[in-house]
Amino acid sequence: MKQSLQLYVAANWTVVIVYVLATIANAIGVLFRKDRAERIGYWAAGLGLALHTVVIAIWWAEVGHGPYMAPTEVLSSDAWMIMACYFVFLRLYPRVSASSLIAFPSAFLLLALSMFYNPGIRTLPATFRSIWLVIHIGLYKISLATLVIAFAFSIFYLLKKRNDSGWLQRLPAIETLDIYSYRFAGFGFIFWTIGMLAGSIWAYQAWGRFWGWDPTETWSLITCLMFGAYLHLRRFFQWNGTRAAWFFIACFFIALLSLFGMATLSSSIHSEYFK
Amino acid sequence: MQGDLLQQSMSGIKKHITARRVSLGFILFVAGMMLLSTIIPQEMDTAPAQLNAWRQGHGGILWLIDFAHLQRVYAQPWFAIAILGAAISLGVSAWDQFAVAGKRLHGTGIVSADEIASNVSRQQVGGIAKLHRYQPIAVKSEGHLKFVKSPWGYYGNGLLHIGMVLAVSASLYVALTGRQGSLVLVEGETSGNMLSWTHSEQGLIANPLEMPGSVRLDKVTVQFDGKNQPSLVSSDISIIKPANKIDRITSTINTITKYQGMRVYHAAQYGDAFTLEFVDANGTQHLEKIPIQQPAGLTKAGYGDFDLNWSPYILSAKYVPDADHKSMTSNNPLLTLRLLDGEREMARVNLVRNSTSVLGPYQVRLLNVEKWSKLIFVDVSGMPLVFAGFAVIMLGGLIHYLSPPRELIAIRHSDDCYRVYWKAPSFSAFFVEERYELATALTGC
Numbered sequence: 141m142k143q144s145l146q147l148y149v150a151a152n153w154t155v156v157i158v159y160v161l162a163t164i165a166n167a168i169g170v171l172f173r174k175d176r177a178e179r180i181g182y183w184a185a186g187l188g189l190a191l192h193t194v195v196i197a198i199w200w201a202e203v204g205h206g207p208y209m210a211p212t213e214v215l216s217s218d219a220w221m222i223m224a225c226y227f228v229f230l231r232l233y234p235r236v237s238a239s240s241l242i243a244f245p246s247a248f249l250l251l252a253l254s255m256f257y258n259p260g261i262r263t264l265p266a267t268f269r270s271i272w273l274v275i276h277i278g279l280y281k282i283s284l285a286t287l288v289i290a291f292a293f294s295i296f297y298l299l300k301k302r303n304d305s306g307w308l309q310r311l312p313a314i315e316t317l318d319i320y321s322y323r324f325a326g327f328g329f330i331f332w333t334i335g336m337l338a339g340s341i342w343a344y345q346a347w348g349r350f351w352g353w354d355p356t357e358t359w360s361l362i363t364c365l366m367f368g369a370y371l372h373l374r375r376f377f378q379w380n381g382t383r384a385a386w387f388f389i390a391c392f393f394i395a396l397l398s399l400f401g402m403a404t405l406s407s408s409i410h411s412e413y414f415k
Numbered sequence: 416m417q418g419d420l421l422q423q424s425m426s427g428i429k430k431h432i433t434a435r436r437v438s439l440g441f442i443l444f445v446a447g448m449m450l451l452s453t454i455i456p457q458e459m460d461t462a463p464a465q466l467n468a469w470r471q472g473h474g475g476i477l478w479l480i481d482f483a484h485l486q487r488v489y490a491q492p493w494f495a496i497a498i499l500g501a502a503i504s505l506g507v508s509a510w511d512q513f514a515v516a517g518k519r520l521h522g523t524g525i526v527s528a529d530e531i532a533s534n535v536s537r538q539q540v541g542g543i544a545k546l547h548r549y550q551p552i553a554v555k556s557e558g559h560l561k562f563v564k565s566p567w568g569y570y571g572n573g574l575l576h577i578g579m580v581l582a583v584s585a586s587l588y589v590a591l592t593g594r595q596g597s598l599v600l601v602e603g604e605t606s607g608n609m610l611s612w613t614h615s616e617q618g619l620i621a622n623p624l625e626m627p628g629s630v631r632l633d634k635v636t637v638q639f640d641g642k643n644q645p646s647l648v649s650s651d652i653s654i655i656k657p658a659n660k661i662d663r664i665t666s667t668i669n670t671i672t673k674y675q676g677m678r679v680y681h682a683a684q685y686g687d688a689f690t691l692e693f694v695d696a697n698g699t700q701h702l703e704k705i706p707i708q709q710p711a712g713l714t715k716a717g718y719g720d721f722d723l724n725w726s727p728y729i730l731s732a733k734y735v736p737d738a739d740h741k742s743m744t745s746n747n748p749l750l751t752l753r754l755l756d757g758e759r760e761m762a763r764v765n766l767v768r769n770s771t772s773v774l775g776p777y778q779v780r781l782l783n784v785e786k787w788s789k790l791i792f793v794d795v796s797g798m799p800l801v802f803a804g805f806a807v808i809m810l811g812g813l814i815h816y817l818s819p820p821r822e823l824i825a826i827r828h829s830d831d832c833y834r835v836y837w838k839a840p841s842f843s844a845f846f847v848e849e850r851y852e853l854a855t856a857l858t859g860c
Contacts, residue, residue, distance in 0.1 A: 263643065340805075346669060359453065
């Protein structure tokens with residue numbers, strides 16, 4: 141068991157290194173208009189993602205449960221989902237390509253951070269054996285990945301608005317950056333909401349109550365309402381551009397607080413996996 | 416005259432209820448209250464000692480907290496009224512959105528559309544529209560053709576709001592009328608009367624939940640898989656009704672058991688209960704039964720702290736499932752007891768079945784080990800509506816964000832020649848390629 145844990149840690153560090161190389165190549169490609177470097181970045185990221193998938197799958201078989209019981213597993217699967225969603229969205233909407241400048245570093249930082257959380261094997265409590273739990277967690281991870289892309293577009297919008305020169309000129313038009321940020325925030329909102337609802341279905345099946353007002357639940361609902369307010373402001377109050385970008389960035393940090401902050405700071409069923 | 420007045424005042428009320436600022440105000444108010452509840456500790460989820468400590472440290476604002484009942488935010492009528500207000504506002508605005516969606520779908524749609532081709536024949540427009548999966552929509556204007564891709568997309572936002580109304584209203588009903596009680600029992604133990612719950616709660620307008628009889632825990636079964644993870648946890652219980660009529664049911668984790676209109680849940684709390692005999696310096700015997708949570712693995716421990724009413728000390732206990740670390744079901748657990756005087760450890764001892772040792776001023780013997788579990792009895796109606804609301808939210812959200820409508824509009828300007836316009840009412844930047852493909856495919860007459 142100790143040997144497999146050492147292998148797991150070594151394999152994860154290997155993936156981190158591949159992701160870092162992908163980030164460097166991609167950044168050189170995007171920032172200095174080096175198409176070859178950008179392509180190498182994508183290939184390296186793809187290779188990293190493939191390796192990462194294998195590591196997660198083997199560890200899943202080893203510990204007997206999905207990657208959501210220990211902080212190491214949670215952060216690693218978040219990193220995996222960011223990379224996987226990036227490639228899926230890149231296929232659907234080619235203009236999201238530049239968001240790799242935020243998505244790739246987010247992935248390697250999360251994965252590297254996961255290695256400092258005392259990797260080990262956790263037992264899956266009996267109440268965690270539910271398909272609704274898997275849906276609940278999976279949707280939050282997809283939501284995080286889409287919010288990272290929306291965050292990238294908000295940042296790009298603010299940078300391009302301030303100074304549209306150099307590498308920023310290679311980005312899509314400023315209106316497109318704004319609309320992409322809006323759309324991906326919408327994706328994030330809907331996945332977040334459905335994830336929250338799936339969680340309440342699971343809680344109802346497991347404990348007979350669908351809402352318990354624990355700190356993570358409460359903050360998750362606050363986040364959902366804040367994204368709801370953001371979408372309302374954009375749709376009905378014609379909020380766009382700079383103030384919408386700043387508002388989204390604030391919502392994004394609230395989402396991070398809900399996902400990671402409350403799990404670390406509070407004590408509840410949701411924080412158990414982060415202890 | 417009176418009818419006109421009534422109509423005027425109704426539309427005035429509707430205008431105010433559906434005002435965007437009102438909807439947004441309700442959302443932000445509810446979010447603000449939740450935020451407040453995370454800053455001010457709430458009675459329902461904070462231990463009394465912690466609550467008192469917090470109150471002592473915030474003497475200056477206690478008058479406001481007590482006046483507005485801010486330590487019981489979720490049980491306040493004004494919080495329920497705010498949620499009800501949000502639900503009404505969303506409901507009326509959803510109704511309007513459906514009407515608007517119908518108008519948009521069947522309107523000419525020419526406003527803000529981009530011209531992408533001119534002099535195109537009717538046949539060609541129809542063919543290209545079909546090829547790109549744009550469906551023909553009937554419009555009343557003469558000489559207008561309209562094709563829409565994902566026409567259901569117009570209704571996504573309305574559905575999203577209807578789902579929220581349904582879920583919020585049903586949740587409010589559940590919160591007001593739901594009731595539940597939980598029992599923590601050791602094998603062989605019988606609960607007291609029909610209201611003697613270990614813990615119970617009910618909505619603002621509900622009576623406490625009553626059992627039809629007393630409850631006896633007959634047997635707890637815990638099975639483990641090859642990785643020592645619990646694969647099955649169940650409890651056999653007997654409900655003893657008046658005249659000694661007994662109903663037997665089995666409650667299992669992740670499986671809901673129905674009994675006389677109630678739903679019975681097996682909680683995640685279960686494990687071993689240790690019967691201990693203490694003998695103090697005066698020779699007085701004290702029997703204690705301490706239930707401790709099942710450990711999560713062979714080398715992991717379950718923990719519990721117990722306040723003994725006959726001793727000035729706290730008894731802190733932990734156990735591992737097998738003294739030899741070989742099996743989760745060995746029936747030979749190793750119990751470690753510590754006697755604490757505040758933070759200071761006074762004494763510590765390890766015990767297995769039938770062993771005796773000295774723990775500080777006491778002699779202690781482990782007499783027996785039995786299983787215990789926690790069972791939850793729930794009487795609630797309205798949940799199907801809550802989940803129906805969830806389903807509608809999911810449907811509406813997915814339709815709105817993943818499948819927005821796109822319109823292809825053709826307006827005849829001579830015999831069989833049309834000018835063609837395209838628009839995506841929302842997120843048009845995402846469909847630039849689609850617009851380009853259509854514009855390229857539509858050549859002249």
